[in-house]
Amino acid sequence: MTDVLEHAGGNPGRSGHRLSIAAARAVYDTREEIAHFFGVTDPMRVIFTSSATHAINLTLRGILKLGDHVVTSSIEHNAVMRPLRNLEKQNIRLSIVACAADGTLDVKDLIKVIDSNTRLVVMTHASNVVxxxxxxAEIASIAHQAGALLLVDAAQTAGALPMDIQAMGIDLLAFTGHKELQGPPGIGGLVIADDVDTTKIEPLMCGGTGSRSESEEQPNDLPDKFESGxxxxxxxxGLGAGLKWVKDKAINEIREHMKELNQALLDGLSIIPRVKIYGTLDPERSVAIVSFTVTGKSVSEIALRLDEEYGVLSRVGLHCTPAAHKTLGTFPEGTVRLAPGIFTTVSDIQEATQAVAKVIKS
Amino acid sequence: MTQYGVVLFYTTSSVMRAEKLLKTEGHSIKLIPTPRQFSSDCGIALRFDWNYCEEIKLMLDEAKVEYANMHSLDT
Structure with missing residues (x-):
């Protein structure tokens, strides 16, 4: 990031001078790396956005039209739920498939609500709470049979799991740079599968693109159509550098390490009296995010003491997803969430769970 | 004196893609501000040795790199 500011500080695509070109190269290289990482052939189908939320809004508002039907799950983050609730007021019909109390979704329940008017299915890849x-893959095949597209919110999983959008049948994938892709905050993107017709997606914003400057109409070329400003x-x-790190480390190794941490967290927490852990309790069926509550203790008090007395940082409350907490049965109090990162070790996890035990005792 | 040509593109991303492709294949190319006589499109054009016109055209087509057109540069 420092390097690009010092040596390529121009505006990518806005000039023919060397600093602008160097900046455009840096942007393109990351675009190509992202395309390759998610299994898309055409790098122009990687659209950079400010966040996963921005990418989700771009898709929902770009595709859904008056009278369309859209289906989502009951464990969605507000990044999905709020734009959908907003669109519902504009006569978009919304169905929410109820997940089980551990967050799992039975695809039979999706089949029940999907119909010939369903234009889009939007689902998170993994719950941000549990x-x-x-x-x-199953959701994709059901959506496609009904003639609908599938948008996946991969905020929790991009960089945490091997992901090939073609093999999984994902049409549109929203990702953020600042989580498992090890990039900085403020960058995200939308990856559009090679066979999705982008002429049917309206841009969220129009404006300057550095291309077709003679025209006052928004260009249809990718990625410019969706990247004004x-x-x-x-x-x-920074995202490019983070992704390079992830690729060098190897995604399968990252996944194995995170499964080990997840299991250590579950093992450590499950032996503490009065602790209730939510979710599948199975690292094979989840990413390393663990939520718990303690009978008779407030979640915020636990979090404050974990931070102040033991340096263990958690997030408490509703995690921007009232829907998921209603599904888990933890609304409105919420949970304490512990989410290790790739640099966390098993011994860090053991220290953290021992800290939880001590906080609960006293 | 080398006779140059330019490839004009619709998007900067396509220019970057073409540059990478042609450089990998060892072509001597340069990115330049689009000459104004070709009122077009994106602000960066790719300048190449006109002797390789057909070869470059073929490579861009094969790699499906989208471009607007190619012109010879009379200097």
Whole structure:
């Protein structure tokens, strides 16, 4: 990121001078790496956005039209739920498939609500509260049979799991840079599968693209159609560096390490009296995100003491998803969520769970 | 004196893609501000040795790199 500011500080695609070209190269290189990482042939189908939320809004508002039907799950983050609730007021019909109390989704329940008017199915890949994975490949095939597209919110899973959008049948994938892709905050993107007709997606924003400057109409060329305004060069360069790190480390190894941490967390927490853990309790069926509550103790008190007395940082409350907490039965109090990162070790996890035990005792 | 040509593109991303492709294949190319006589499109054009016109055209087509057109540069 420092390098790109010092040596390529121009505006990508806006000039022919060397700094602008160097900036455009940095942006393109990351675009190509992202396409390759998610299994898309055409790098122009990687659209950079400011966040996964931005990518989700772009898709929902770009595709759904008056009278369309859209289906989602009951464990969605507000990044999905709020734009959908907003669109519902604009006469878009919304169905929410109820997940089980561990966050799992039975595809039979999706089949029940999907119909010939369903234009889009939007599902998270994994719950941001309990890590539960949804059966994306099965969901994709059901959506496609009904003639609908599938948008996946991969905020929790991009960089955490091997992901080939073609093999999984994902049409549109929203990702963020600042989580498992090890990039900085403020950068995300939308990956569009090679066979999706982008002429049927309206841009969320129109404006300057550095291309077809003679025209006052928004161009249809990708990625420019969806990327008006100055790009986040520093964020994109940081995302590129993070992704390179992930690729060097190997995604399968990352997944194995995170499963081990997940199991250690579950093992450590499950032996503490009065602790209730939510989700599948199975690292094979989730990403490493664990939520718990303690009978007779408030979640915020636990979090404050974990931080102040033991340096263990958690997030408590509703995690921007009232829907998921209603599904889990933890609304409105919420849970304490512990989510290790790739640099966390098993001994860190043991220290953290021992800290939870001590906080509960006193 | 080398006779140059330019490839004009619709998007900067396509220019970057073409540059990478042609450089990998060892072509001597340069990115330049689009000469204004070719009122077009994206602000960056790719300048190449006109002797390789057909070869470059074929490579871009094969790799499905989208471009607007190619012109010879009379200097």
């Amino acid at each position: 890590g539960t994975l949804l059966p994306i 100055t790009a986040n060069l520093v964020g994109i360069a």
